Amino acid sequence: MSQSHRRRHSSPRRLGFHIAPLLAVLVCWEVFARLAVLNPTFFPPPSVVVGVTGQLLIEGSLLYHTWVSLRRILLAFLIGATSGIAIGLWMGWSRPIRLIVNPYVSLFYPIPKIALVPIMFTLLGVTETVRVLAMSIAIFLLVAVNTMGGVQQIDDAYIDAALDNGAGTLALYRDVLIPGSLSEIFAGLSLGLGVGFNLIVVIEMLAAKSGLGYLIWRSWRLFTIQRMYAALVMITLLGIVFIYGVDALGDRLTFWEAE
Amino acid sequence: MDRDPPKAFNGQESKTAGMDETVQEVSSTVSPCIRARGVGKTYTTRSDEVEALKDVDLTVGDQEFFCLLGPSGCGKSTFLRILSGLVSEYTGTVEISPSRTDGGSVTNMVFQEHGIFPWKTVLNNVAFGLKMDGVGKQRRHEKARTYLEKVDLADFADAYPHQLSGGMKQRVAIARAFANDPEVLLMDEPFGVLDAQTKRNLQTELLSLWSETKKTVVYVTHDIEEAITLGDRLAVMTARPGSVKEVLDVDLPRPRTRGSIPTDEFTTLRERVWELLSEEVQQSVNR
Numbered sequence: 001m002s003q004s005h006r007r008r009h010s011s012p013r014r015l016g017f018h019i020a021p022l023l024a025v026l027v028c029w030e031v032f033a034r035l036a037v038l039n040p041t042f043f044p045p046p047s048v049v050v051g052v053t054g055q056l057l058i059e060g061s062l063l064y065h066t067w068v069s070l071r072r073i074l075l076a077f078l079i080g081a082t083s084g085i086a087i088g089l090w091m092g093w094s095r096p097i098r099l100i101v102n103p104y105v106s107l108f109y110p111i112p113k114i115a116l117v118p119i120m121f122t123l124l125g126v127t128e129t130v131r132v133l134a135m136s137i138a139i140f141l142l143v144a145v146n147t148m149g150g151v152q153q154i155d156d157a158y159i160d161a162a163l164d165n166g167a168g169t170l171a172l173y174r175d176v177l178i179p180g181s182l183s184e185i186f187a188g189l190s191l192g193l194g195v196g197f198n199l200i201v202v203i204e205m206l207a208a209k210s211g212l213g214y215l216i217w218r219s220w221r222l223f224t225i226q227r228m229y230a231a232l233v234m235i236t237l238l239g240i241v242f243i244y245g246v247d248a249l250g251d252r253l254t255f256w257e258a259e
Numbered sequence: 260m261d262r263d264p265p266k267a268f269n270g271q272e273s274k275t276a277g278m279d280e281t282v283q284e285v286s287s288t289v290s291p292c293i294r295a296r297g298v299g300k301t302y303t304t305r306s307d308e309v310e311a312l313k314d315v316d317l318t319v320g321d322q323e324f325f326c327l328l329g330p331s332g333c334g335k336s337t338f339l340r341i342l343s344g345l346v347s348e349y350t351g352t353v354e355i356s357p358s359r360t361d362g363g364s365v366t367n368m369v370f371q372e373h374g375i376f377p378w379k380t381v382l383n384n385v386a387f388g389l390k391m392d393g394v395g396k397q398r399r400h401e402k403a404r405t406y407l408e409k410v411d412l413a414d415f416a417d418a419y420p421h422q423l424s425g426g427m428k429q430r431v432a433i434a435r436a437f438a439n440d441p442e443v444l445l446m447d448e449p450f451g452v453l454d455a456q457t458k459r460n461l462q463t464e465l466l467s468l469w470s471e472t473k474k475t476v477v478y479v480t481h482d483i484e485e486a487i488t489l490g491d492r493l494a495v496m497t498a499r500p501g502s503v504k505e506v507l508d509v510d511l512p513r514p515r516t517r518g519s520i521p522t523d524e525f526t527t528l529r530e531r532v533w534e535l536l537s538e539e540v541q542q543s544v545n546r
Contacts, residue, residue: 157373160345164368165439166391175387179378256377256421 044226053230062215066234069211072128072200073193073238076135080196081189083136084143088188089177091144092151105144113138113195114202126207135199139192146191150184151177183257186250193243201235212238291356292443292475293319293342298351299500300337311337313500315351322473326486328532329496330540335479338501339445342477343368355443364392367441369449374432375420381407381431382416388439406434410464426457430464437468444469446478450485459517462488466514483532487525488515495535498543505535 026046032038033045044052056062091098091105113134120130154177162176178185204213212235219228251258298315301308311334319325329335340346341353343366355365367388368374375384382403383390389399407413410430420428429449436444449465450458466489469476480486486493490509497504509528511520 155373157370158376160340161368161370161374161376162387164343164345164366165388165435166364168391171391175379176376179376182378254378256419 042225044229049226049229049233052226053233056227056230062230062234065210065212065215065231066238069200069204069213069235070238072132072135072211073196073242076132076196076200077139077189077193077242079132080136080139080192081143084140084188084192085147085185087140088144088147088185089151089173089181092148092181093173093177098148102148105141108137109141109145113141113199117203117207121207131200131203131208134203135196138195138199139189142192142195143185143188146184146188147181150181150188153184154180183250183254186246186254190243190246190250193239193246197235197239197242290321291318292321292323293317293477294352294354294356295338295342296352298338298341298349298353300334300341300346300349310500312341312349312502314502317494317503317506319475319477320491321356322475324469324476324478324489324491326490326493327477327479327496328481328483328486328493328536329501330498330536330543331481332499332543333496333539334499334501335496336447339368339447339477339479342366342443343445364388364439364441366443366445367436367439369429369432369436369444369446371448371451375428375435377420379419380416381412381418381420381423384420384431385435385438388435392439402438403434406438407431409437409468410434424457426453426461429453429461433461433465433468437472437474440472441474443475443477446476448480449478451480451482458485463516465489470514483529483536487511487528487532488520493532495532496539498539504539507532 029038029043030045030047033040033043040048053062087101087105091101116137117130117134120134124130124133158176158180159172162172167175200211201213201216204211205217208214212231215231216228216235219225219231295315295317298312298317299310300312301310315338317338327335327338337346341349342355345368376387379387382400385403385407386394386399389402390396394402404413404416407416410433412427412430412434415423415427420431423431432449436446450461453461462485478486478489487509492506492508494506495504496502507528511524511528
């Protein structure tokens with residue numbers, strides 16, 4: 001083929017943009033901590049934090065809390081993403097559904113979801129279900145709203161072309177509505193994960209006996225600062241992997257939009 | 260924005276039996292393929308009503324290349340969408356009489372832009388209509404490749420539209436339309452955004468495909484020379500609300516290539532059409 005493959009994936013580059021300042025911060029921190037400009041009790045140098053993190057991972061407790069948080073995130077993501085995409089597509093395509101469902105979505109959308117957690121605990125008890133459910137609601141709302149917007153911005157010509165070529169409802173979703181709104185769907189997933197990470201940390205701080213949020217909070221209270229940083233490193237790593245991973249996947253799947 | 264699916268087809272076309280299937284010299288007296296009577300369409304927006312079409316009477320012959328000319332906003336695209344079934348609510352009657360019995364699609368549209376899907380390869384775009392008709396993968400790909408060859412894009416089967424130029428994209432759209440093998444091709448300014456040279460090349464390609472397959476074509480354009488170069492007949496539409504102002508025969512020999520069109524007759528016809536059209540353009544500007 002004569003045309004060059006202009007690729008085009010922006011995520012690795014974007015990730016690079018984030019790694020450079022991160023390194024700068026870490027280097028400054030290391031230097032200031034070593035020179036005792038920063039109090040090393042509260043700001044242990046990154047090299048020490050990395051060591052402690054490795055040690056705690058081997059010991060097992062950090063790995064356990066990471067796994068608990070990861071499981072909550074994955075479950076919430078799975079529930080929130082699938083329901084959000086499904087409802088979002090439906091709302092985007094069908095006017096009656098949009099008129100019925102969108103007011104409820106709009107009502108819950110601006111509420112800080114963390115404020116609803118006490119109510120949910122009251123209704124359902126302080127359970128794992130609520131922790132996961134609260135997070136999935138936040139993800140659901142962002143994904144649904146973004147997906148709906150994505151469907152609505154699809155050029156009418158694509159839909160006309162599909163219908164004119166004899167597409168039925170199923171084909172319309174599969175061949176036009178989903179690919180046509182894919183980049184907005186992924187934008188929603190990425191945003192949803194961002195909010196979800198915030199939520200899970202706060203929920204674990206307030207109402208859990210496990211997880212990285214719990215570990216951060218307890219370590220701070222017990223003054224085991226290095227342990228707190230180790231947990232912070234892990235939640236940061238999870239955040240990077242998930243949020244940028246979803247971004248990168250979205251870019252890859254919507255390669256035609258990368259011009 | 261309203262995103263409700265229009266009804267797939269409105270059942271207004273009737274399958275008239277005993278249509279004349281013999282290949283004839285195409286002229287206005289040929290057996291009709293499309294018969295529109297008193298077609299009107301009014302769009303209702305929140306604040307007011309816009310009458311896009313009013314009393315459109317039009318007969319297009321079987322295997323005829325028919326061009327529809329009109330000032331912008333005269334509703335010619337709307338009329339095409341009524342023929343295609345994409346617009347299902349209108350007044351008046353439209354009859355399309357297919358002489359085919361194999362159950363294939365009756366009409367197929369070629370859009371000005373965005374008619375092919377950027378997320379599908381060229382091959383899958385061309386094969387899309389066949390896929391919707393339930394044609395098996397191997398057969399539809401075979402057929403799609405045949406038509407890609409006809410539009411000189413065989414080497415681009417696995418490319419994606421964003422890797423193609425504007426002219427190539429429209430060739431993909433045309434390949435799809437012919438691969439679908441509909442009774443009637445509806446073309447909505449398919450070359451409207453292309454540069455003059457590309458446009459000319461594609462017109463030649465289209466005419467050669469058309470003379471091979473002898474489809475009935477309804478071709479919407481605002482380019483007078485294009486309409487004369489392509490059409491057996493052309494209709495000039497009035498400013499909004501659009502109706503048919505006059506239908507003219509284009510009595511020029513085929514095949515029509517750059518050199519073969521008699522200059523005098525071409526110019527005379529162009530002046531005549533321009534006169535008809537400019538009154539309407541003036542009106543739509545003055546409004």
